[in-house]
Amino acid sequence: MKHPSEASARGEVVAGPFIPATTSLPEITVKALVLGFLLSAILAGANAYLGLKVGMTVSASIPAAVISMAVLRFFREHNILENNIVQTAASAGESVAAGVIFTLPALVMLHYWSDFEFIPTMAIALCGGVLGVLFTIPLRRALILEAKLLFPEGVATGEVLKAGTEGGEGARYIALAGVAGAVLKLFQSGFKLVAGKASGAFTTGGMVFGYGSELGVALLGVGYIVGLNIAVLIFAGGLISWLFGIPLFTLLADPETVAAVTGGATGYAAAEAIWSAEIRFMGVGAMATGGLWALLALIKPIRDGVRSSLEAVRAARRGEAVDILRTERDTPIHIVLYGTLALAVPIFVVFLYVIDPGHLDISAGLYWGTLGIGLLFALVAGFLFSSVAGYMAGLVGSSNNPISGVTIATILTVSLVLLALLGLQVDFAVDAERATAAAATAILVGGIVACAAAIAGDNLQDLKAGHIVGATPYKQQIMQMVGVAAGALVIAPVLQLLFSAYGLGDVFPRPGMDPTEALQAPQATLMSSVASGVFLRNLPWTMIWIGVAIAVAIIALDKVLEARGSGFRTPVLAVAVGIYLPLELSVPIFVGGMVALFAGRYLRRRRETLGGDYEAAAARANRRGLLFASGLITGEALVGIVLAIPFAAAQSTDVLRLAPDGFDTVADVLGVLAFACFVLWLYRIARRT
16 A cells, blocks of 8 residues: 555545535635735746746645635635635746746847836736636546546645645644745845855866755755655756766867866856756757657547537537536637637737847748747647646646746747748848847747646646535636736736846846856746757757757656556656756755655654554645645745845845855855755654654
């Protein structure tokens, strides 16, 4: 028999709906609308910071559910379905943030935008997000009911919602961890009394080996939530880059090439420069390959979902009585079709607004044709890759959905199409300005697809939670759109605030800013490099093909493990994430996964002591760990947003600095000790029975 916490994480502890289909409770209420809207806006900002910092976001469903339960308790009338509606809207903000921050900052990094304009940023987030909701409506039955995918975070959210009917313990754990994580972040990034990162490097045999770890606790929580399997794969991807890729590059490349890449840097800075300029492009190949592989696995579920939805519409038009349970009522498929066509208009207007024909300097006919192809590609790729994202969310959760991979595949493909279309008139290799405009066009298409894919994974995860508690699907789909609107309204101001306070990558709004404080925005940096590299013809295709080969090998290994019935699997996209993330970001994720492993082992050793109480005690311990980890993520991310305000106002990240000169060594020691204490704290919470 499986350990309950393992089973719950894999989505296997799923009984019938908590609220039967024959029972109707208020779901979309005024207070649910207001609270869902506000939480979506707040979580969009928090996850924008986290995503720009580390290149990944974490599903906001669990913290949103807990916060919702805590707030709704102040009202005399509330119920579990109302809580579910709130978290459905709130989690959409995180997903909108992911789609935007993985793509649109690339326009700043390309120097096509000097800041984040409100209207186009909001419009891309809104249109792409609503498309994501629409595209997954015909997939709900196929992926949640028929394919029996696990949707681990959806199951966890459903269990948290059910637990909320029993008391407020979950909210206390979220608050405790959130405050502690926030205080640590304040001392790290604000007061500079505690180090936020420890790193180093050594050289042997002509090879450079870099090592290090983030000391913030948000990634520790990420690792605990995704579990050991995914944490190990992300860490393995980091080792591929940092233990093998960088050393081999320094060994095999000629000294002149290495010197040109490193720019004279030594130690860890040299390793980072090599990873940024060369090695991370292995991640491009791996992500693109993984996205295509996931798409192939989705052909049958997509076909079946669309067929069943169309048949329901035909039956209704024939006047046939269709008795559909409340818990199975989706938004009608014809609204999906009409909605998609309607959204094509504002998307095209945004393309017209952002892409100046003078920058491309091509004929009017070719300009309009280019934008038309971009629109068509955005809609078609948006549907296909929303399906991929929804499917992968069912396998590994929303936090690991493949929006990076599918967006890279989108941008790479549309860039090659535009190069073939425009290359007859423009020699981009000698015209950098026009190459930048063409790359910006590809980024805009990628932005629509990324927002759609991000929302798709989140939507299906929330629908899984709703299936567990007995929610009405079409009402959740409405609230997803409300959450998308909230996130879209705040994302541009938040991005501008963060850019003004920290800078993005190697682009800064003013001189004299500290490059070590810059938000690296790894995905957006990658997108800009891919798009511009295609047009300037300087994309490192050798590294990309190596990444493709690595992905193929990982896929083959996963098929072998599947044939053997192994509980450990190797989804290629998790490894690809690790390949293009700096190693120090993979380490705390790995540590969080190890905490989940050892906490589970401790509980299994106590099986005989607990006796008949074992199942319930283990499930409670697992839930506490999930809630505590979610609090760590939420606290650190929110403080990152709050600190951005004084940083931007003072135009310095040292405005709150309390650390004296020469305090670096003490700060490093304090950082390591603080991180170790949080690791132990999380372990004790996760094993407490």
